[in-house]
Amino acid sequence: MKIVFATNNAHKLREVARELGDSYTLLTPRDCGVTEDIPENEPTLEGNALAKARYIRSRTGLDCFADDTGLEVDALGGEPGVRSARYATDGHDDEANKRLLLERMASVDDRSARFRTAIALIAGDEEILFEGVVRGAISREEMGSNGFGYDPIFIPEGFDRSFAQMTDDEKNAVSHRGRAVRKLVDYLRKR
Numbered sequence: 001m002k003i004v005f006a007t008n009n010a011h012k013l014r015e016v017a018r019e020l021g022d023s024y025t026l027l028t029p030r031d032c033g034v035t036e037d038i039p040e041n042e043p044t045l046e047g048n049a050l051a052k053a054r055y056i057r058s059r060t061g062l063d064c065f066a067d068d069t070g071l072e073v074d075a076l077g078g079e080p081g082v083r084s085a086r087y088a089t090d091g092h093d094d095e096a097n098k099r100l101l102l103e104r105m106a107s108v109d110d111r112s113a114r115f116r117t118a119i120a121l122i123a124g125d126e127e128i129l130f131e132g133v134v135r136g137a138i139s140r141e142e143m144g145s146n147g148f149g150y151d152p153i154f155i156p157e158g159f160d161r162s163f164a165q166m167t168d169d170e171k172n173a174v175s176h177r178g179r180a181v182r183k184l185v186d187y188l189r190k191r
């Protein structure tokens with residue numbers, strides 16, 4: 001069965017493809033001729049995930065899902081949250097985002113944070129939301145070079161390594177997106 005994942009992020013695609021297994025052919029927007037940026041201007045992760053999924057559905061007519069992720073830092077009142085991608089600049093500048101977050105946390109002792117992912121699935125005429133959360137801490141400096149985004153500065157609970165010091169499988173087993181995707185996959189299998 002074909003299903004479109006509303007992302008062109010190669011890291012995310014790889015993470016999700018591993019969980020989804022062989023019963024689905026995972027397509028990207030580009031595979032379906034959708035090359036423009038998909039709008040994500042909603043005030044919540046759930047709103048953005050739904051908006052992206054609805055956009056892909058209207059352009060392709062296929063079953064699809066979209067995710068939106070935020071890094072929610074306790075000492076910053078949940079920031080950057082839904083603004084995680086555009087924290088430092090209007091662009092999608094991972095380096096600048098990490099730098100700004102480390103700067104804002106420079107004199108903060110409470111390092112606790114969580115990654116939260118919302119996934120919106122449109123299958124047939126149903127729209128369903130799934131959530132995945134992982135708690136952890138913001139490191140004092142960058143650690144490791146795997147992964148993407150804020151991975152080098154996030155240490156998941158129970159570990160002394162950042163996501164960027166883990167293999168894909170290690171990260172997937174505990175990560176926000178891994179948890180949300182496993183709920184999605186369970187749902188798809190039972191359908």
Ligand code: IMP
Nearest residue numbers: 067068069070084085094148149150151
């Ligand atoms: P989006 O879900 O692609 O909009 O991501 C929002 C922001 O969170 C972007 O800055 C991403 O780089 C970052 N992000 C999303 N997922 C992850 C992850 O698994 N690890 C680290 N950063 C992430």
